[in-house]
Amino acid sequence: MGTTASQLAKDSLSEYQELTFLTKQEILLAHRRFTELLDRDERNHPNPRVPMEVILTLPELKSNPFKTRICQVFSTSEDKDGSLTFEDFLDLLSAFSDSATLEIKSHYAFRIFDFDDDGTLDYGDLEKLVNCLTGETEDTRLTSEEMRQLISNILDESDIDKDGTVNLSEFQHVISRSPDFVSSFKIVL
Amino acid sequence: MALSKNRLVVSCPTEEQNLIKELVALSTTEQIRKIRELPVSFEEKKHVSRSNLIRRFGYSIKSVSQSLQLWRGIMKEIGGKFGSSVLNYFVLLKWLLLFNIFSFLVNFGFITIPLLVSDLSPNVSPNVSFRGLELLTGAGYFNYTVMYYGSYSNETFRGLVDYDMQLAYFFTISVYMVLCGLVLIFSMASSFKKNYALADAASNSAWQLLCSWDFSITNEKAVNQRKNNLRIQLKESLSEKAHRERQTTSEQLKQYGIYFGSWLLSTGLAVGCGASVFYLCQYEDEVRKSTYCCRNPEAETLLVPFVVSLMNMVIPLFFSLFNKFEQYSSQRKQIYALLFRNVLLRISILGVLCYYWMNTVPQKFTCWEPMVGQALYRLVIVDFIFLMLGSLFGEFLSNVIGTKIQPRLGVPEFDVARNVLEIIYAQTLAWIGIYFSPLLPVIQILKFFILFYLKKVSLTHNCQPPRRSGRAAQMKTIFIFLLFIPFFAGALSIVAYTAWSLTPSEHCGPFRGLNNTFSVIGEWIDDVNKLSSTQWVVWIYQNVIRSEIFYFLITLIILVLIYIFWQLIQGRKELIVLLRKQIVNEGKDKSFLLEKLVKCNDSSHASQTESRGRGKESEDLSSGAKRGFSRLQRSHPGHVGPATGPE
Numbered sequence: 009m010g011t012t013a014s015q016l017a018k019d020s021l022s023e024y025q026e027l028t029f030l031t032k033q034e035i036l037l038a039h040r041r042f043t044e045l046l047d048r049d050e051r052n053h054p055n056p057r058v059p060m061e062v063i064l065t066l067p068e069l070k071s072n073p074f075k076t077r078i079c080q081v082f083s084t085s086e087d088k089d090g091s092l093t094f095e096d097f098l099d100l101l102s103a104f105s106d107s108a109t110l111e112i113k114s115h116y117a118f119r120i121f122d123f124d125d126d127g128t129l130d131y132g133d134l135e136k137l138v139n140c141l142t143g144e145t146e147d148t149r150l151t152s153e154e155m156r157q158l159i160s161n162i163l164d165e166s167d168i169d170k171d172g173t174v175n176l177s178e179f180q181h182v183i184s185r186s187p188d189f190v191s192s193f194k195i196v197l
Numbered sequence: 198m199a200l201s202k203n204r205l206v207v208s209c210p211t212e213e214q215n216l217i218k219e220l221v222a223l224s225t226t227e228q229i230r231k232i233r234e235l236p237v238s239f240e241e242k243k244h245v246s247r248s249n250l251i252r253r254f255g256y257s258i259k260s261v262s263q264s265l266q267l268w269r270g271i272m273k274e275i276g277g278k279f280g281s282s283v284l285n286y287f288v289l290l291k292w293l294l295l296f297n298i299f300s301f302l303v304n305f306g307f308i309t310i311p312l313l314v315s316d317l318s319p320n321v322s323p324n325v326s327f328r329g330l331e332l333l334t335g336a337g338y339f340n341y342t343v344m345y346y347g348s349y350s351n352e353t354f355r356g357l358v359d360y361d362m363q364l365a366y367f368f369t370i371s372v373y374m375v376l377c378g379l380v381l382i383f384s385m386a387s388s389f390k391k392n393y394a395l396a397d398a399a400s401n402s403a404w405q406l407l408c409s410w411d412f413s414i415t416n417e418k419a420v421n422q423r424k425n426n427l428r429i430q431l432k433e434s435l436s437e438k439a440h441r442e443r444q445t446t447s448e449q450l451k452q453y454g455i456y457f458g459s460w461l462l463s464t465g466l467a468v469g470c471g472a473s474v475f476y477l478c479q480y481e482d483e484v485r486k487s488t489y490c491c492r493n494p495e496a497e498t499l500l501v502p503f504v505v506s507l508m509n510m511v512i513p514l515f516f517s518l519f520n521k522f523e524q525y526s527s528q529r530k531q532i533y534a535l536l537f538r539n540v541l542l543r544i545s546i547l548g549v550l551c552y553y554w555m556n557t558v559p560q561k562f563t564c565w566e567p568m569v570g571q572a573l574y575r576l577v578i579v580d581f582i583f584l585m586l587g588s589l590f591g592e593f594l595s596n597v598i599g600t601k602i603q604p605r606l607g608v609p610e611f612d613v614a615r616n617v618l619e620i621i622y623a624q625t626l627a628w629i630g631i632y633f634s635p636l637l638p639v640i641q642i643l644k645f646f647i648l649f650y651l652k653k654v655s656l657t658h659n660c661q662p663p664r665r666s667g668r669a670a671q672m673k674t675i676f677i678f679l680l681f682i683p684f685f686a687g688a689l690s691i692v693a694y695t696a697w698s699l700t701p702s703e704h705c706g707p708f709r710g711l712n713n714t715f716s717v718i719g720e721w722i723d724d725v726n727k728l729s730s731t732q733w734v735v736w737i738y739q740n741v742i743r744s745e746i747f748y749f750l751i752t753l754i755i756l757v758l759i760y761i762f763w764q765l766i767q768g769r770k771e772l773i774v775l776l777r778k779q780i781v782n783e784g785k786d787k788s789f790l791l792e793k794l795v796k797c798n799d800s801s802h803a804s805q806t807e808s809r810g811r812g813k814e815s816e817d818l819s820s821g822a823k824r825g826f827s828r829l830q831r832s833h834p835g836h837v838g839p840a841t842g843p844e
Binding site for chain 1: 273281391392402403404405407408409410411412413414415416417420424425427428431432434435669670671777780781783784785787788
């Protein structure tokens with residue numbers, strides 16, 4: 009069920025309402041913003057797919073340090089190139105919405121932080137995560153000694169089965185002790 | 198380690214594993230769709246569609262309520278630019294505004310409208326007209342309107358129904374206070390459960406900092422600043438452990454000396470302010486009594502509120518100064534110490550004022566409740582003026598100083614704690630004042646409305662986003678706790694003391710002629726007693742509400758329950774320690790078994806290439822490998838992500 013022209017069909021609207029955490033206004037707003045990203049000829053396409061570079065021009069995603077990872081996680085394309093259809097876009101907004109549950113948010117946060125997509129957060133993933141959040145340039149990175157100590161602190165705290173990586177359960181356990189997570193893992197259009 | 202695990206996954210996959218992996222790889226939308234596509238009977242589908250109808254109705258209600266939400270666009274903009282700790286201030290302001298709107302509706306509907314509708318409305322004495330000064334002082338013309346307690350009658354309005362004004366006044370005020378209290382208790386409890394009870398003491402840990410990255414910030418500059426500050430915070434958390442061991446004894450002694458000194462000074466300041474307010478009230482009283490006063494008697498009533506608000510604005514600056522000299526071990530303790538001192542100051546000033554009102558005012562005036570109402574009105578108005586001035590000085594001037602005169606200071610941050618305390622104090626004044634002046638919430642509604650827009654403009658023009666991230670949720674819990682325990686409980690006890698112990702004034706107000714306000718209930722029960730159908734109400738009143746045994750028993754039961762729950766918590770803590778040890782052991786088991794399986798697999802592959810046929814030996818080995826692997830899957834379900842749908 010794709011989008012036809014610039015109007016959302018009523019039954020697809022109610023279906024989206026049932027399958028996501030978004031309200032009717034939020035879905036309509038998302039539809040409007042999504043069609044603004046399309047070219048004229050793409051708008052008549054039954055199920056348009058927007059490439060990642062165009063998605064990243066949205067102001068809500070433009071300055072986000074995890075913008076590429078977010079697009080890659082929610083993309084359903086076979087080439088894994090981060091392009092999003094309208095339903096992927098709704099999925100994204102649903103996971104980041106106000107009413108999404110802690111399980112959904114922590115599940116997607118885990119996948120976003122898992123830079124190599126292997127199902128666990130190992131040393132490389134954590135290092136990339138810290139670099140993403142502290143700065144990319146040479147003078148803003150942490151030194152390698154500080155990085156090593158920081159990651160060993162992180163693993164001490166969250167690696168319960170002591171296998172050197174953080175799996176989904178351990179991640180969700182850490183998240184459940186962080187009350188700020190639910191309110192900060194939010195993107196609203 | 199990971200490599201060997203992957204090899205095993207490839208070599209012996211199960212069917213369930215395939216389905217789970219496939220579902221996890223799909224988006225949530227397609228998950229639900231796929232599950233729904235499972236073959237089920239028509240009955241099931243009808244049941245599903247019917248429950249969907251209910252859900253759809255719920256969605257439409259939710260979207261309507263969302264469109265009615267006040268200020269939603271502004272809050273989103275503030276949250277996007279400044280983060281959730283600043284947003285907490287505005288959320289609290291909106292919440293308190295809703296309290297006042299509810300109070301106004303209830304008071305106006307149940308108390309004022311019946312009075313206006315009946316012929317019992319107060320008549321203004323002919324030689325008093327409206328001058329502009331009433332807006333500030335609340336006396337004069339306003340004294341004769343429905344603004345204050347004194348204008349309400351104590352008669353029973355006989356019309357379509359018998360409407361007892363006394364009972365209406367009493368019940369409206371008390372039901373509103375009780376409802377407020379319940380709402381505060383519930384929100385405090387739920388906030389405490391979510392934000393405080395689940396967080397460990399290690400709230401400065403690296404994971405907390407990383408996981409609380411605010412995804413809703415859209416401003417490029419704010420994002421870069423947050424990144425900078427996060428880096429600084431991470432470095433601080435790394436070096437904090439080293440720093441803590443390095444303090445010598447003499448340094449520690451000096452530290453304690455500084456703590457003691459600043460606490461002594463702060464308490465002294467707070468007590469001093471309270472005492473000076475008391476003497477000021479007495480001085481004002483003497484001036485009013487002596488004949489010398491008549492220069493401008495009404496303007497002089499503004500002296501006390503002016504001094505009180507001035508103290509509330511200036512003394513916290515001293516507290517911040519003390520705070521700069523002290524060095525607390527964590528930033529959280531620093532904020533708590535500052536908050537505690539500010540709360541102490543305001544409570545002592547309010548306490549002194551209430552003591553003066555409860556003890557001295559009833560003896561001096563015949564119609565004393567409206568006097569207290571007027572004093573509160575003046576406090577509210579002057580507080581509003583000072584809040585606006587404070588915004589001017591606190592934010593606008595700091596911005597000018599920080600950018601043009603002394604660029605080293607930089608653009609100021611929005612001081613959330615100070616602003617929240619100011620609105621909590623303002624709301625306390627309104628809560629105390631509701632009994633004495635039922636329409637005071639109107640002033641409060643206007644005040645908060647204007648304050649919202651004023652603060653929003655000041656914030657966007659003068660302030661920068663806060664440098665330190667995180668801990669917004671804990672601060673929200675602390676604010677709700679502060680709202681409830683010292684301030685609301687204090688206001689409630691003042692009103693309760695007034696209703697219980699003080700004699701209402703003889704000639705005005707709805708409770709005139711009674712010994713105390715609570716005897717209204719006694720008289721009502723006597724009336725109810727006359728009808729035999731409502732004897733159970735009388736029984737409840739006499740044996741439950743008035744008997745001490747009942748409260749004693751309830752308290753005892755609650756204490757026993759608390760003790761039981763406390764022991765349960767201790768038991769659970771020990772269980773958590775045991776379970777953690779068990780998880781570590783399971784991890785060791787897992788690695789041991791994986792190594793063994795890898796060895797088995799290698800040897801089975803080697804034997805296959807050698808013998809070129811599936812012997813019983815390799816079959817045994819591969820089935821053993823499958824069994825072992827399924828055991829691992831059962832003990833570590835976390836490795837395959839949970840396929841939870843949106844619910």
